[in-house]
Amino acid sequence: MGVSENHGSAKTYILGFLFSLILTAIPLWLVIQHVMSKTVLTVTILLIAVLQLIIQFFFFMHIRDGEKPRYHVMALVLGAVMVFTIVAGSIWIMTFNSQVH
Amino acid sequence: MGEKAKGFFVTGDPLIYGADVSIIITLLGILVFLTYFKKWGWLWSEWLTTVDHKKIGIMYLVSSLLMLFRGGVDALLMRMQLAMPNTHFLQSQHYNEIFTTHGTIMILFMAMPFMFALFNIVIPLQIGARDVAYPFLNAMSFWLFFFGALLFNLSFVIGGSPDAGWLSYPPLSELAGSPGPGQNFYIWGIQISGIGSLATGINFLVTILKMRAPGMKLMQMPLFTWSVLSSCITIIFAFPVLTVTLALLFVDRFFGAHIFTAASGGNPMMYVNLIWMWGHPEVYIVVLPAFGIYSEIVSTFSKKKIFGYKSMVFSMIIISVLGYFTWVHHFFTMGAGADVNTFFAITTMAIGIPTGVKIFNWLFTMFRGRITMTQPMLWTLAFIPCFLVGGATGVMLAAAPADYQYHNSYFLIAHFHQTLIGGVVFGYLAGLYYWWPKMFGFKLNDRIGKWAFWTWNIGFYVCFMPQYALGFMGMTRRVYTYGWDMGWAPYNLVSTAGAFLMGIGFIFQVWQILYSIKHGERDLTGDPWNGRTLEWSIPSPAPHYNFAHLPAVRSDDSWWDMKKHRYGAAGQDEIKEYAPIHMPKNSGIPFLMSACWFVAGFGLTFEWIWLGIAGLAGIGICLLARSFQRNTDYYIPVDEIKRTEASIGRVV
Structure with a gap:
């Protein structure tokens, strides 16, 4: 049982939370405002979802830390x-x- | 349905009134008992707030046996309805509800908790750990399961049971098909307990990877531990799919969306596709630990190292991953096209290969072994032919073109009962008999156990073999009744007789437990079977902290090795100094938070928004309260360890 694990700082958690909120708000706005055609909209939402996945890996899930x-x-x-x-x-x-x- | 949706309490059926009365009498009995014997404080501090994996395991076990009883009664009611043609023992609506709850309860509220009971009781002891990785989360998992199951079971006296089949296919499970609260009970009962199952999967994966005794390499782990590891991997990937699917169904029902409706652009087949992405891995989730149990038992009672340890490990890992790529075989008849069906037919047949490897390894382990016919061994021996036939009929069903003939017939019913009873239930019962002395300190009576074994087994074949024939004769699942002209009557009557034999087997087991509490052979050594793994190196039942000294592992079958070479707990001279033991503190939050989930689930089931919000707020408060708790662990002082060890007869 290691004690040296880095659990991140409050700053990274809050930043990650804000990024996630923004990346959730954008597709919602896009859907409500009907600014794109159906195919473009689907692709955009998928891309933003992947982006949010990456954000959460780095800010919440400490993907860079690790041991053997x-x-x-x-x-x-x-x-x-x-x-x-x-x-x-x-x-x-x-x-x-x-x-x- | 319409009539039932009106009233809060289910009315009109004498069976339900009988259930109402017995529920009230049982509840009153429990309340009076607890108050009269002043046991409320004991119940709270010893059980409701415990984070001890052994006690959590026992609570899982008790709940799952109760659920086995309820699911079994459902089964017997169905078999009584089908025993003769043109029977009206049950109303058709009641029959639909019973086959729905029978399936859901047996898989989610019987098999899963029975499996988690064995995870909890055995895994930390088997890997030489003092608790699981996240003891608080473990208690949380149990109480979420408990309140989820409670919510689901409430439906048959309040609001009305779900009646859309055990997987609740739309459009029947949509608002138009099931307007009452029954379907909401289904969604929330499973959602709440599902969070607990996912958490248990994570918990035991981390426990096995991070908490093994010093020296125990991965390839030295007992095979039950390996089976739990592979089962946990599958849980982690499968359960989120179930949660999302049921959440989408809830969105349809609650917010009036059209994700799975047949109209307005929805697609009911997408639900079928998604639910089987969980549903198929689920059967491997429950059967893999059973494979682990058989491996332990075969090795112990043949007095031999398991044959082909590495191939056992690899086959389990392959099953746990490959089990994720077969789900379409549940709906070949959807007509997804020849290429799709071919792909999934091949993956399904391929899964028979690692399973066959395991069967041969068990047989070779027994070959030239010194076999002792104990109860766990009996159930294991019964499993092998039973599962073999179940697997063979599975391969028949996997042939996509032929499946158009078998699909949803009684042939299928017989097949999956044969794998789930012959594979899973026999395995868990074998595990129960095997680890019972470790849980409670005494063996279960042999003579009554053999009666139970033979009635169960003969009953099983009498019940399910005729159903294969019925399937070929055209009897489809979920039929309510049938006419004399179908020619199904004799087979159904025999099948019903078999079901009742299995029921008698269960009664024998209850009698066996009650009898053995008083007269069972006490286990004073902690190693009643001459075992091979670490759980047998400590007293039965295990002390609160499990291991006074963490064992130093040098080989596989580590306790066998210690006994042979006289070291570790089996050595005479190796008494080390004790050190204070770090343990987690009990907490009431898992119980309270899960109770809040129950309130929220009940509110959302009846669409009483205020109650739902109140429950969710309670959950939030519990989360906050836990986040600010700092004082969550303590140390057991050395003299307390010495006192405990002396009291259970160990050299101090």
Whole structure:
């Protein structure tokens, strides 16, 4: 049980929280105001979501810290595979209407 | 449904009135008992606020056995309804509710807590730790499960039970299909306990990775620990999907969205797709620890090291990851196209390979071993042929084109009961018999146990083998009743008889426990089975702090090695000085916060917004209170350790 782990400062948490709030407010505003076409809107929301994911990795989840067994790298790689499976798998499976022809 | 949605209390069915009366009598009995014997303080300080993994495990166990009883009664009611053609023992609405709650309760409120009971009781002892990584979170998990299960079970006397099937497919589970509160009970009962399950997954993953006894390498861990690790990995990836899916269903029902409705651009099949992304890994979540239990038992009672340890580890990890890539086999008939179905048929069949590896490893472990026929071993031996047939019918179902014939027939019902009872329930019962002396300090009676074993097993085959035939004869799941002309009557009657035999087996087990409390063989050594792993190196039941000295591990099967080479807890001369032990303090917050979740869930179920907000505010206050708590741990002084060790007969 190590005692030297860095749990971050109040400043990084508050900054991360603010960034997350902003990155949540932007897509909400985009949807309500109808400023983009449907495809552009979807892509923009997805990009902002990924950006928020990265923000949370750095500000909340201490992705840069770590010790010898790099458990968080393993977890992230497995997580990436799973997320890919969920998203790509669902799209593939749910296109069943268009496959019939 | 419409009639039932009107009243707060469910009315009109004599069975429900009977349940009302027995609930009130039981509650009064408990209240009078606690007050008369002045046990309220004891209940609060010893159980409700405890963060001790052993006590939490026992609470999980008691809850899951109660849920096994409730789910079992549901099953017997269904079998009585189906025993003969044209029966009207239950109303059709009541029948729908019962098959829904039977499935949900057996998986989420029986199998999961039974599994968590064994996690809690065994894992810290087996890896030589004094508690789990996050003891407070562990208590939180239990109470979230408890109040989630309570909320779900309340539905059959208040508001009306959910009736849209155990996975609540839309559009039936949408507002138009289920206007009453029953479906909300389902959503909130599962959501609340689901948070607890996810937290337990994280908790035990961290415990196993970070809290092992000094010297215990990953590849020296007992196989049950490995199975829990692989199960936890699956929990962490699967449960968030369930939470999101049910949250989206709630958004549909509460805010009138159209995510899964058939109209307005929604897609009900997306729900089916998402729920099985959790649902399929879920069956591996529950069966992997059972595999771990069998491995421990086979090795212990064959007096041999497990055959193919490394292949056992790899096959479990492969199952836990590959189990995530098979979910479409639950809805081949959706018609996603030949390429999609082919992919998922192949992944499904591929999972049979690591499972087959494990079966052979168990057989080779027994080969030329000195086998002792104890109760845990009996259940393990019963598991192997049962699971083999269950697996073979699974491969039949995995063939996508053939599945169009079997889909949702009684063939499927027989298949998954065979894997879930023959694999999971037999495994947990084997684990229960195996670790019972470690939990309570005495063995369960052998003679009554054998009666229970044989009635359970014969009952199982009598109940489910006819259902394979019924499936081929065209009987589909969830049918309420059928006519004489179908030719199903004799098979159904036999099946019902088998279900009642299993019920008798359960009664034998209750009798066995009650009998053994008084007359069971006491375990004075702490090692009643001549075990191989660390939990058998300490007294039964384990003291509060588990290990007075943390064991120094040098090999796999570490306790066996210590006994053979006379070191560690098995050495005579190695008495080290005691040091104060760092332990977590009890806390009432998990109980109170989960009670607030219950209030919030109840409010949202009936759409009483004020009550929902009050509950959520309570949760927030509890979170804040915990955040500012500094004084959460303490040290057990050396003389208290010495006193405890002396009182349980250890050399001080």
